[in-house]
Amino acid sequence: xxxITILALRVDWRLLRRAALADLPGSGLLLAAGAPLIFATxxxxxxxxxxxxxxxxxxxxxxxxxxxxxxxxxxxxxxKASGQATVAEAFRRELTPRGIGAGTRxxxxxxxxxxxxxxxxxxxxxxxxxxxxxALLPVSRVPLACLAxxxxxxxxxxxxxxxxxxxRRPPVLGTTLAFLAIPLVHAPTRLAALAAASVLPPGIAxxxxxxxGWSAALFLVALLAxxxxxxxxxxxxxxxxxxxxxxxxxxxxxxxxxxxxxxxALGMPAVESALLARELTVLLRWPRFRLGWLVAVVxxxxxxxxxxxxxxxxRLLVVLGIVPWxxxxxxxxxxxxxxxxxxxxxxxxxxxxxxFAAKEIAIGLLVVSGLGAAVGGLAAVAGLRGGVSTWTxxxxxxxxxxxxxxxxxxxxxxxxxxxxxxxxxxxxxxxPPAALSAALGxxxxxxxxxxxxxxxxxxxxxxxxxxxxxxxPAILATGAWALTRRLxxxxxxxxxxxxxxxxxx
Amino acid sequence: MxxxxxxxxxxxxxxxxxxxxLALRDVSLAVPPGxxxxxxxxxxxxxxTLMNVVCGLLRPDSGRVFVLGxxxxxxxxxxxxxxxxxxxxxxxxALLTGREQLEFVAAVGGVESTTAAARVAELSTxxxxxxxLDRSVDGYSHGMTRKLAFAAALVTAPRVLVLDEPxxxxxxxxxxxxxxxxxxxRAAGAGILVSSHVLSLIDDFxxxxxxxxxxxxxxxxxxxxxxxxxxxxxxxxxxxRRALESVFFGxxxxxxxxxxxxxxxxxxx
Numbered sequence: 001x002x003x004i005t006i007l008a009l010r011v012d013w014r015l016l017r018r019a020a021l022a023d024l025p026g027s028g029l030l031l032a033a034g035a036p037l038i039f040a041t042x043x044x045x046x047x048x049x050x051x052x053x054x055x056x057x058x059x060x061x062x063x064x065x066x067x068x069x070x071x072x073x074x075x076x077x078x079x080k081a082s083g084q085a086t087v088a089e090a091f092r093r094e095l096t097p098r099g100i101g102a103g104t105r106x107x108x109x110x111x112x113x114x115x116x117x118x119x120x121x122x123x124x125x126x127x128x129x130x131x132x133x134x135a136l137l138p139v140s141r142v143p144l145a146c147l148a149x150x151x152x153x154x155x156x157x158x159x160x161x162x163x164x165x166x167x168r169r170p171p172v173l174g175t176t177l178a179f180l181a182i183p184l185v186h187a188p189t190r191l192a193a194l195a196a197a198s199v200l201p202p203g204i205a206x207x208x209x210x211x212x213g214w215s216a217a218l219f220l221v222a223l224l225a226x227x228x229x230x231x232x233x234x235x236x237x238x239x240x241x242x243x244x245x246x247x248x249x250x251x252x253x254x255x256x257x258x259x260x261x262x263x264x265a266l267g268m269p270a271v272e273s274a275l276l277a278r279e280l281t282v283l284l285r286w287p288r289f290r291l292g293w294l295v296a297v298v299x300x301x302x303x304x305x306x307x308x309x310x311x312x313x314x315r316l317l318v319v320l321g322i323v324p325w326x327x328x329x330x331x332x333x334x335x336x337x338x339x340x341x342x343x344x345x346x347x348x349x350x351x352x353x354x355x356f357a358a359k360e361i362a363i364g365l366l367v368v369s370g371l372g373a374a375v376g377g378l379a380a381v382a383g384l385r386g387g388v389s390t391w392t393x394x395x396x397x398x399x400x401x402x403x404x405x406x407x408x409x410x411x412x413x414x415x416x417x418x419x420x421x422x423x424x425x426x427x428x429x430x431x432p433p434a435a436l437s438a439a440l441g442x443x444x445x446x447x448x449x450x451x452x453x454x455x456x457x458x459x460x461x462x463x464x465x466x467x468x469x470x471x472x473p474a475i476l477a478t479g480a481w482a483l484t485r486r487l488x489x490x491x492x493x494x495x496x497x498x499x500x501x502x503x504x505x
Numbered sequence: 506m507x508x509x510x511x512x513x514x515x516x517x518x519x520x521x522x523x524x525x526x527l528a529l530r531d532v533s534l535a536v537p538p539g540x541x542x543x544x545x546x547x548x549x550x551x552x553x554t555l556m557n558v559v560c561g562l563l564r565p566d567s568g569r570v571f572v573l574g575x576x577x578x579x580x581x582x583x584x585x586x587x588x589x590x591x592x593x594x595x596x597x598x599a600l601l602t603g604r605e606q607l608e609f610v611a612a613v614g615g616v617e618s619t620t621a622a623a624r625v626a627e628l629s630t631x632x633x634x635x636x637x638l639d640r641s642v643d644g645y646s647h648g649m650t651r652k653l654a655f656a657a658a659l660v661t662a663p664r665v666l667v668l669d670e671p672x673x674x675x676x677x678x679x680x681x682x683x684x685x686x687x688x689x690x691r692a693a694g695a696g697i698l699v700s701s702h703v704l705s706l707i708d709d710f711x712x713x714x715x716x717x718x719x720x721x722x723x724x725x726x727x728x729x730x731x732x733x734x735x736x737x738x739x740x741x742x743x744x745x746r747r748a749l750e751s752v753f754f755g756x757x758x759x760x761x762x763x764x765x766x767x768x769x770x771x772x773x774x
Contacts, residue, residue: 256605260612274612285600341598347560348613349585422599497563504594
């Protein structure tokens with residue numbers, strides 16, 4: 001354990017040294033240390049908690065799971081948020097100053113150059129050390145799991161990128177794939193195997209913590225393999241690997257073209273299929289949306305792992321509600337991500353209904369598939385114990401909320417358009433006036449639904465089991481849709497000058 | 506109401522205000538089929554406003570715009586079906602590649618996919634965009650962006666082209682390719698309205714000229730009318746200029762352009 005820790009520390013030091021010597025901007029240094037920081041904070045907090053509690057159970061698995069996903073997500077966020085250089089780029093750069101102590105001096109210089117930001121930068125560098133110390137404490141297997149994930153996820157894009165190349169080699173890929181099956185073969189019960197398979201790698205982490213003897217090590221190997229593959233997959237989604245553009249140019253064609261052809265083959269008219277293909281292409285390339293999508297799909301499964309929803313309809317509603325809440329936000333600022341491209345809607349006199357519909361269908365498809373994934377994940381972990389009517393109500397309510405947001409978003413997007421910086425992952429993509437209007441709109445949706453639930457005599461959680469209650473949000477959403485259609489067209493025509501004056505750089 | 510004049514594009518007494526500022530004042534002009542009309546004017550003359558009105562991004566406060574006989578306000582889809590626009594701020598979606606941009610414009614412009622693919626390939630080749638065609642457009646240089654916007658305006662093979670400063674920021678080779686493409690479109694019967702601050706380019710390429718100044722049309726005529734007007738304006742002057750330059754400087758006026766700047770080295774005194 002000590003040797004592994006020293007090795008990890010050396011890797012971390014080398015990384016920082018290279019980042020500093022390569023003369024990266026301040027964000028590069030923060031980036032190099034930032035990903036371990038996120039993981040370190042999580043694990044250190046957990047380690048302290050464990051010292052107090054002296055025991056690991058389902059909560060341990062939950063903490064590990066959160067740490068695992070958080071570290072993957074945050075390492076990718078840091079990589080993109082810097083906007084100037086990733087850790088991988090830092091690693092590839094030529095090291096100009098050489099000699100004893102050059103790295104240390106460079107790092108100190110960089111810290112000084114950060115000015116007031118050293119308040120953040122210094123603990124950023126030091127905190128990973130704390131996590132390693134926490135990992136050495138003799139408190140069950142949790143530190144081992146933390147360290148393993150730190151090695152693979154915490155170091156972020158650098159390791160992912162390096163290992164992504166290795167994984168392409170057939171022997172490495174074969175071995176990795178073989179490791180993936182370990183939890184399914186060695187899980188103590190079928191239910192545990194199913195849990196592991198449905199919410200990997202947190203499920204495997206849970207197995208590792210409860211497995212007897214050396215079989216824990218087997219789960220650890222499997223965990224690393226899953227972590228690696230999921231990390232690479234996430235990296236492929238969030239930031240394109242260096243080889244990707246070459247492959248695309250060799251293959252030719254375009255995502256938009258292929259999607260558009262597919263939709264036309266399904267019988268969709270040419271203009272509508274092009275608009276929908278464009279929306280899907282843009283949304284799936286927008287880093288902020290992809291991250292939100294990842295969170296929307298993963299979070300319900302984590303909540304389910306923490307505690308099965310069972311009969312708790314309200315909890316189920318909240319869990320499923322995460323999906324439309326996270327994913328449908330682009331509905332509230334539809335032209336924001338179009339930028340100057342939005343001019344085409346008017347220069348080519350595209351029908352406003354087709355423009356709006358394309359955006360709504362694109363997001364709707366992603367919300368529905370997200371809800372499907374969330375329901376599937378919850379069902380696999382917790383079973384459909386709430387009864388079909390509760391699940392139906394939750395699903396229909398969430399879908400209706402998306403439609404409602406779409407209807408509100410038609411008006412809000414034309415009344416309060418705002419430019420979106422597509423390279424930023426932080427901040428809101430919805431202008432404050434639009435967010436306020438949307439909040440009022442959400443109150444108008446939730447209020448009548450709750451009133452209807454109370455009106456039938458039973459308090460809301462119990463009344464959610466009545467299947468016909470799902471008709472209330474559905475009617476509300478359909479009504480809002482019908483009411484806003486004509487008005488949104490008039491606003492689209494009338495407010496184009498205002499919208500474009502905001503969107504054009 | 507339809508326009509029966511036979512013009513590819515016609516503006517009829519168009520007025521546009523931005524608050525207290527009068528950007529266009531009763532502007533009327535016509536672009537006949539197979540003709541390239543050059544729109545010139547100093548900064549703030551209203552050229553871009555006029556282009557934006559024609560392309561549907563701005564609504565005129567009064568007056569009408571006709572494209573191939575269709576009233577752009579009453580029949581916007583019919584009017585813009587045959588209109589290609591390359592505006593000062595290119596209409597490009599940041600997260601699409603150059604190829605996707607062109608394919609999208611072709612698809613919503615009603616171009617059949619095989620024809621669109623052929624046009625995308627040819628336009629990207631002649632404008633030297635092939636290497637970057639599968640890159641996101643937000644990584645393009647200014648010149649590449651202008652060339653891509655120009656190619657996007659052509660990809661639907663429109664019968665009317667509206668080009669606002671199309672040559673700005675484009676290299677000499679690119680300008681030459683653009684001029685040849687426009688010449689081909691013009692010969693095929695397209696009506697072209699093009700603006701530029703480079704008077705020599707407009708003078709070389711266009712056969713009809715419109716001079717806009719502070720929102721009003723100061724001159725509108727063909728080459729012979731331009732030559733006559735230039736002769737009137739330069740009578741008695743020794744300096745030799747192109748006809749368009751003579752009319753521009755003669756009508757727009759402004760500060761003396763030939764005077765030396767005394768505050769700078771070589772200014773004399």
